[in-house]
Amino acid sequence: MLWxxxxxxxxxxxxxxxxxxxxxxxxxxxxxxxLGDKAYVWDTNEEYLFRAMVAFSMRKVPNRxxxxxxxxxxxxxxxxxxxxxxxxxxxxNHTLPANEVQSAIRMNRNRINxxxxxxxxxxxxxxxxxxxxxxxxxxxxxxxxIFGVIFCIVIVATTLLILxxxxxxxxxxxxxxxxxxxxxKLENMDTITNSTRxxxxxxxxxxxxDVFMTEDxxxxxx
Amino acid sequence: xxxxxxxxxxxxxxxxxxxxxxxxxxxxxxxxxxAVGLGNIWRFPYLCQTYGGGxxxxxxxxxxVFEGIPLFxxxxxxxxxxxxxxxxxxxxxxxxxxxxxxxxFTVSFLVSLYYNTVLVWVLWYFLNSFQQPLPWGTCPPNLNxxxxxxxxxxSGTVSYFWYRRTLNITADIGDSGAVQWRLLLCQAASWAxxxxxxxxxxxxxxxxxxxxxxxxxxxxxIFLVRGLTLPGATEGLIYLFxxxxxxxxxPRVWLDAATxxxxxxxxxxxxxxxxxSYNPPRNxxxxxxxxxxxxxxxxxxxxSITIFAIMGFKAINDHGQCLDRNILSLINEFSLPELSISxxxxxxxxxxLNTTHPGRVARLPLRACRLEDFLDQGTSGPGLAFIVxxxxxLHMPGAPVWAVLFxxxxxxxxxxSMFGNMEGVITPLLDMGVxxxxxxxxxxxxxxxxxxxxxxxxxTLQSGSYWLEVFDNFAASLNLVTFAxxxxxxxxYVYGMERFCADVEWMTGRRPSLYWRVSWRVVSPLLLLGxxxxxxxxxxxxxxxxKAWNPQYALFPSQEEKLYPHWVQATCALLSFLPxxxxxxxxxxxxxxxxxxxxxxxxxGLKLQxxxxx
Numbered sequence: 001m002l003w004x005x006x007x008x009x010x011x012x013x014x015x016x017x018x019x020x021x022x023x024x025x026x027x028x029x030x031x032x033x034x035l036g037d038k039a040y041v042w043d044t045n046e047e048y049l050f051r052a053m054v055a056f057s058m059r060k061v062p063n064r065x066x067x068x069x070x071x072x073x074x075x076x077x078x079x080x081x082x083x084x085x086x087x088x089x090x091x092x093n094h095t096l097p098a099n100e101v102q103s104a105i106r107m108n109r110n111r112i113n114x115x116x117x118x119x120x121x122x123x124x125x126x127x128x129x130x131x132x133x134x135x136x137x138x139x140x141x142x143x144x145x146i147f148g149v150i151f152c153i154v155i156v157a158t159t160l161l162i163l164x165x166x167x168x169x170x171x172x173x174x175x176x177x178x179x180x181x182x183x184x185k186l187e188n189m190d191t192i193t194n195s196t197r198x199x200x201x202x203x204x205x206x207x208x209x210d211v212f213m214t215e216d217x218x219x220x221x222x
Numbered sequence: 223x224x225x226x227x228x229x230x231x232x233x234x235x236x237x238x239x240x241x242x243x244x245x246x247x248x249x250x251x252x253x254x255x256x257a258v259g260l261g262n263i264w265r266f267p268y269l270c271q272t273y274g275g276g277x278x279x280x281x282x283x284x285x286x287v288f289e290g291i292p293l294f295x296x297x298x299x300x301x302x303x304x305x306x307x308x309x310x311x312x313x314x315x316x317x318x319x320x321x322x323x324x325x326x327f328t329v330s331f332l333v334s335l336y337y338n339t340v341l342v343w344v345l346w347y348f349l350n351s352f353q354q355p356l357p358w359g360t361c362p363p364n365l366n367x368x369x370x371x372x373x374x375x376x377s378g379t380v381s382y383f384w385y386r387r388t389l390n391i392t393a394d395i396g397d398s399g400a401v402q403w404r405l406l407l408c409q410a411a412s413w414a415x416x417x418x419x420x421x422x423x424x425x426x427x428x429x430x431x432x433x434x435x436x437x438x439x440x441x442x443x444i445f446l447v448r449g450l451t452l453p454g455a456t457e458g459l460i461y462l463f464x465x466x467x468x469x470x471x472x473p474r475v476w477l478d479a480a481t482x483x484x485x486x487x488x489x490x491x492x493x494x495x496x497x498x499s500y501n502p503p504r505n506x507x508x509x510x511x512x513x514x515x516x517x518x519x520x521x522x523x524x525x526s527i528t529i530f531a532i533m534g535f536k537a538i539n540d541h542g543q544c545l546d547r548n549i550l551s552l553i554n555e556f557s558l559p560e561l562s563i564s565x566x567x568x569x570x571x572x573x574x575l576n577t578t579h580p581g582r583v584a585r586l587p588l589r590a591c592r593l594e595d596f597l598d599q600g601t602s603g604p605g606l607a608f609i610v611x612x613x614x615x616l617h618m619p620g621a622p623v624w625a626v627l628f629x630x631x632x633x634x635x636x637x638x639s640m641f642g643n644m645e646g647v648i649t650p651l652l653d654m655g656v657x658x659x660x661x662x663x664x665x666x667x668x669x670x671x672x673x674x675x676x677x678x679x680x681x682t683l684q685s686g687s688y689w690l691e692v693f694d695n696f697a698a699s700l701n702l703v704t705f706a707x708x709x710x711x712x713x714x715y716v717y718g719m720e721r722f723c724a725d726v727e728w729m730t731g732r733r734p735s736l737y738w739r740v741s742w743r744v745v746s747p748l749l750l751l752g753x754x755x756x757x758x759x760x761x762x763x764x765x766x767x768x769k770a771w772n773p774q775y776a777l778f779p780s781q782e783e784k785l786y787p788h789w790v791q792a793t794c795a796l797l798s799f800l801p802x803x804x805x806x807x808x809x810x811x812x813x814x815x816x817x818x819x820x821x822x823x824x825x826x827g828l829k830l831q832x833x834x835x836x
Contacts, residue, residue, distance in 0.1 A: 032560040078557035132363035132370070143349035150349075151411050158418045165422065165664055 016095055017073035017086045023095040025102075026126045028082040034122040042081045046116075047074055051085075053115055054101075057108040058087055061100060066090060102128050240305060241424055242500050248428040250510065252497050253298075255435035256642025257487050257518040259635055260340065260607075267462075267526035267533075268602030269482055273475045274466030279523075281470065281479035286519055289749045290483040292741035293706055295511040296713050297489060301498030302507050303725045307649030308492030311499075315717045317816075321808030322708050323650065326492040328801040329701050330646035333491070334674055336693040337643060338416065339681040340604065341636040342409045344629050346388055347608065349408070351625035358383035359616050377779035380613045385771045388608075392684045393772035395692075396787055399684025406682045413675040416637070420644045420671070421664045423652075424500055427641045434638040439521075441631035442528050445624075449531030452618070458534015459527065461597045477756050480749055485698075487518060490706040493642030496649035506730045508738075529606075536614035537596035544591035548572075551586045604687075607632060644670070688768055692790065695766075697797040700757055704802055707750040714742050766794060 017024060027050075032039045040046070051072040058067040067087065077083040086095045105112070105128055113119055120130040243249040270278045304311045309323035350357050361374035361382060369375070374382035385391050392399045419430040449455050469475055488494070498507060545565045552563065552575065563571045576583045601610050607628075615624045648667055651657075657666050681690055713722055719739065727733045769781035786794065 028554065030560055079559040080553060080557040081560070082554075082557055129368045132367045134367065135362050142353045143346075146349045146352055147407060147411060151414070154411065154414045154418055158414065158421070161418065161421060161426070162664055165662065169662060 016088060017075040017084060019076055019084050021084070021086065021095075023098045023101065024084045024086045025098070025105075025128065026082060026084050028080065028124045028126065029116070029118065030122040030124075031081060031116075031118070034118050042077075047077070047083075049115065050074070053108075053112045054085065054087060054105070057104040057112070058096070058101070060108065061104045064096070064100070064104075106131060240500065242502065243424060244428055246505075248424075248431060249497060249501060250514065251431045251435040252424070252427060252638075252641065253494060253510070253514045254517050255431050255638025256493050256497070256645075257514060258435075258438070258521045259486075259488070259639035260632060261482075261486055262518070262522045263525050263529065263632070263635065264604070264606040265602050266482060266486070266522040267529040268600050268606065269478055270526050271462050271530075271600045273472075273478065274469035275461075275463045276465035277467050277470055278475065278479065281476045282483065282519070285476075285480040285483040285749070286515060288741055288745045289480055290487050290489075290519075291511055291515045292738060292746045293484075293489050293710065294487055294494070294515050295508055295738065296709060296742065297494045298498040298507040298511050299722070299726055299729065300713060300717075301495035302501045302503065302505060302729060305499045305503070307496045307499060307653045308646065309650040310653040311495055312712070315712055317812050318809040319708070319712050319716060319805075320812065321805035322705055322712065323492065324804040324808055325701065325801040326490060326705050327647060327650045328804065329698060329705070330491050330493065330643050331674070332693060332697040332797070332801075334640065334643040334647060335678040336681060336690045336697075337636065338412055338640060338674070339409070339678055339686065339690055341633060341640065342405055342412050342682070343388065343604065343608065344632045344636060345408045345412055346405065347612070348626065348629035348633060351622055351629055354622050356612075356616060356621055356625060357387070358612055359621075373773045376773070380609050380616075381779060384608045384612075389687050390684050391687060391771050393770055393774065393782075394784065395685050395688040395768065395770070395790055397685060401679060401682050402684065402686075405686075406679065409675065409678065409682055413671050413678075416640050416644065417668060417671040419637070420641060420648065421667050423648065423663060423667070424497075424645070427645070431638060431641065434634040434641075437634045438631045441627050442521075442525055444627065446524075446528045446531065448618070448624070449528055449535065452531070452535040454535040454538025455531035456534070457593070458530045458532075458537060458597065461534070461594070462530045477753065480753050481699075483519075484703065484706065484750075484753065486522065487515060488639065488642060490702040490709060491643065492646035492650065496645040497642070499649065504729055508726065508730050508732075508734070529611075532611070532614050534597065536610070536617070537593060537599070539614075539617050540596045541591055541593045544589055544596075548588050548591065551588060552583075555582060555586055647674075688770070691768060692786075692794055693797065696794040697801075700754070700761075700798050701801045703750055703754050703757065707747060707754060708805065710742060710747050710750065714747075719743065766791065 015021075019026070029042065031042065048069070051069050051074060054072045055067050055069045058064045058071075068090075071088045071090070071092065072085060073088065074083050074085050087101050088095050105125055109120065109125075109130055113123055116123055243252075270276075273281075300311050300315070304314045306314060307323075308326045309320060312323035313320040358380045361370035361379050363369070364371050371382070373386060377385070388405075390399070390402055419427055419434075501507070542565065545568055549563050549565070549568055552558070552568075552571065553560065556575065556579070572583070572588075599610075611628065612625070615621050615628060618624050644667075648670055651666060651670065652663070680686065683689075719742070723734050723739070765785055767783050767785045770784050772778065772782045775782045
């Protein structure tokens with residue numbers, strides 16, 4: 001009789017943990033992808049550790065401080081290393097609601113990951129979204145720093161260039177002002193003697209107008 | 223002979239303290255830097271890939287020999303002979319052709335605006351490359367940190383960084399959005415840098431060009447060596463260079479080859495004329511033209527080898543990832559042990575599982591992974607640099623170093639082309655004497671850069687990249703081809719072939735051979751006319767449309783094809799035709815001025831009958 005009761009209890013417990021059962025979650029581990037050569041083998045001891053971590057997470061939830069390792073049931077362990085788990089209440093007849101389990105796992109996700117040397121991508125709780133790490137924004141974005149450096153260099157170089165240009169021009173002006181006076185006198189003499197030069201009709205600021213020169217060449221071929 | 227003496231005298235008198243190059247190397251590097259630009263990196267490899275790999279070199283070389291080099295020789299020769307910027311040169315050839323120079327000047331100005339915007343984008347990426355991990359490698363989490371941002375998940379991290387974090391693009395060209403302050407800052411820095419290098423004309427660009435023209439070659443070599451050692455490089459090179467001679471029957475190939483040579487050499491901008499005008503009068507411009515054109519094409523080829531090697535690496539990488547995703551789906555579904563199916567075993571395993579459990583396999587999201595599909599993904603233009611290449615760089619070990627090198631190279635390539643563009647704008651202004659002579663040159667260049675900077679802020683709007691495409695397609699292409707055609711016709715028929723050949727003989731010591739004369743007279747004008755007509759036909763056939771980035775689009779991340787609204791189409795027409803209107807406009811103005819001058823001369827002639835005037 002006792003044997004039959006025990007059998008019934010086991011069957012009921014087994015039914016609590018099944019693929020796609022109510023309040024059951026599937027877990028998938030990718031140990032070899034994460035650790036390569038240092039990968040450990042997934043055996044019943046690792047399963048015990050997993051159940052312990054889930055129980056630990058549940059104990060942190062108010063009203064669930066009495067969760068024991070035996071309340072966490074694992075089933076359908078495959079070679080992939082994937083399995084399903086449920087958490088039962090102390091009476092072992094009902095499973096705890098999914099949202100409680102979910103929030104408990106989410107809050108302790110980091111510690112569970114660290115225990116198995118895995119991360120959010122290699123230790124997947126399907127249907128439990130992980131909280132992503134906040135973006136690592138430094139207080140001053142790096143691009144602004146580099147921009148500031150480059151901009152300052154450019155401004156300093158431009159200022160130096162302009163200043164050296166001003167200084168050069170001042171030196172030239174002092175030297176050439178005497179030469180200019182002599183040239184002006186010569187030009188004035190020219191305009192006095194040849195008052196009706198053809199070129200002066202279309203002269204623009206002392207430039208020689210190529211239009212007239214090219215026309216002359218056309219008229220007098222050699 | 224007296225003609226030559228006359229020329230010598232004329233040239234000496236017209237010297238007028240014109241700036242000159244410190245040495246011939248500066249001049250050659252400036253022309254090479256102007257010709258070699260971003261198009262060599264991201265247009266030529268794409269054309270090579272699309273048009274049958276190695277077979278594309280045949281139309282390309284033919285176009286180079288019969289169109290590129292002759293036109294280039296003309297530009298250098300007239301600049302060197304007449305020693306003026308583009309406006310001065312054309313007024314000297316014929317007073318009625320001054321409009322060509324004005325048109326070239328306008329196009330140079332418009333191109334400077336949007337070309338510098340591309341540099342701004344490159345600068346932004348350059349500034350963001352100094353961090354590990356690179357910011358375009360990861361998606362940011364969404365607001366409640368339960369998952370990644372939806373747009374990023376849909377499109378991929380690299381596209382998200384480009385369209386959202388850089389451009390912050392709107393879904394429609396009509397929706398301008400706000401000015402992006404990040405891009406505006408980068409634009410200020412970029413124009414400040416351009417001003418620093420261009421402030422005293424060739425005196426400063428001549429020094430800067432040593433770095434900006436040679437640094438890209440150094441980086442290309444480094445990338446070539448690194449690229450060839452990456453897995454997949456040889457597959458990329460073999461697949462992309464394998465000639466497919468059949469494709470030469472398609473006339474589109476020849477058109478694109480001719481167009482590519484034309485734009486690659488940066489003809490009809492007036493920049494080369496300006497550079498050559500600072501040369502000593504007796505300089506072998508024929509040899510210079512051939513050298514520079516060949517260097518430009520060799521650079522295109524060299525760059526495409528590097529690009530193909532890295533694209534091959536990226537294709538192999540993507541192919542491997544595609545296979546890995548399929549393998550993971552299989553393993554997860556059938557709960558097989560990890561790493562039990564290798565990439566080589568995958569086809570056999572899939573077949574086996576398909577025969578035993580076809581239903582379950584059919585439900586899996588398996589993608590067909592063919593290496594050729596990944597190799598075929600060719601892009602050109604900014605897409606190559608900012609999306610495809612940045613993704614390739616992510617997978618290379620030491621990614622930030624490669625990103626910094628790559629964007630540094632793009633920036634110096636673009637900067638040396640900007641020098642040529644700005645010379646095409648500044649030299650005519652200086653020659654026309656827009657500002658009084660006592661105003662220093664730095665003020666003129668500063669004002670020019672400031673005007674350009676303020677005008678180009680429209681490209682920092684959220685719809686800026688759509689406008690850039692408008693400018694790129696309409697402001698430059700049609701106008702430049704027309705101006706080049708007018709250049710060839712103007713020099714050959716208005717200036718006179720005999721006179722031009724005599725000038726060239728005086729400058730280089732040898733009369734141009736039959737090849738040059740036939741090209742200038744017949745072949746180049748015909749080729750240009752062909753390009754022009756096909757442009758017009760293609761423009762007329764297809765209503766201009768653009769591809770918009772719309773996260774709400776049903777087929778996102780594909781881009782939504784939209785037609786331009788009417789006011790944008792009007793702007794396109796304006797950009798295409800306004801520079802061209804300078805030609806008849808200036809000719810008309812000259813003719814009217816002449817007419818009025820003749821009338822007044824006749825009047826004065828009647829009054830003073832001995833005619834002490836000419």
